[in-house]
Amino acid sequence: MKNKPILLIAGEPKSIFFEILFKALKKKKYKSPLILICNKKILINQMKLYNYKKKLRILDIKNIDKRKINNNYLNVLDIHFKESARKIYHNKLLRNYLNTSFNIAFKLIDNGVTNKLINGPINKTNFLNRKFLGITEYISNKFKKKNTGMLIYNKKLSVCPVTTHLPLKMVAKTITKKLISEKIDLIDNFYKKHLKIKAKIAVTGLNPHCESISRFNEDEKIIPFLIKKKMKKNINIKGPYSADTIFLKQNRKKFNIILGMYHDQVIGPFKSIFEYDAINITMGLPIMRISPDHGPNISMIGKNKSNPLSLIKALDFLDKR
Secondary structure, eight states: OOSOOEEEEOOOSSSSHHHHHHHHHHHOOOSSOEEEEEOHHHHHHHHHHTTOOOOEEEOOTTSOOGGGOOTTSEEEEEOOOOOOTTOOOOHHHHHHHHHHHHHHHHHHHHTTSOSEEEEOOOOHHHHHTTSSSSHHHHHHHHTTOSSOEEEEEOSSOEEEESSOSOOHHHHHHHOOHHHHHHHHHHHHHHIIIIIOSOOEEEEEOSSGGGOOSSSSOHHHHTHHHHHHHHHTTTOEEEEEEOTTTTTSHHHHTTOSEEEESSHHHHHHHHHHHHTTSOEEEEETSSSEEEEESSOOOGGGTTSSOOOOHHHHHHHHHHHTO
């Protein structure tokens, strides 16, 4: 098999994932075979709903024959999932279904079947049950990796938050020289190794206008010190910049990635600019893990109006690797 398969965890039984997947597969053929990890019954129902026709090949979870994996079929690993009589998805059953899906994927990766993983939209509140901040941290823990980072990637400009799904009141006390330094190194290494280009990093300040009435100002004591240190190591990095102006058109032309101090500080403006033209990559893993940059979007299920662009970008990214 020349191209390693792409594992696709469908994620939530109720989401727009199947709709955007079928749209993506109708638009383009991929060199990498696809292995879909989901419940077969749900998949078939969704295929009927969206009039998607392709032969299925149900793979044996316990003994996968790599020779049978190809693009002539939609290769499927059938994960057991039982609905209640009223078709209500109970949290415990749902968590078991999603955990099983991920564990099967990790097992295939451990067995050398592939190193490419895409997971569909997941309701973090129900699935993680407050044990992890997000799916990035959940997967990082599975691979026993503490130093990982969330990269919301677009070829023109990407963003990385130093802290991810952390309540705002906890951000300031979490920001440290060590944490910021780790994210800078992750970005620099990822761009060199996987994108084959040099990262041009802009770092935002933590406080509005990089100013603070507090005696200790992170934008004076922590960030400038780190930037000078990283510049000496030949890392292309500048800042701190005020978060309210760094995304202006003339400013973002100077960089290909903006490192922000917290989630919405950089991801909010980024999505306003690029909308669905982005993918969520986890840096620092031994595999390439990506997810479409949106959630389950339950309100759009069945309307056939969801935009598949983010999933198409994810498939394209992995298909070239």
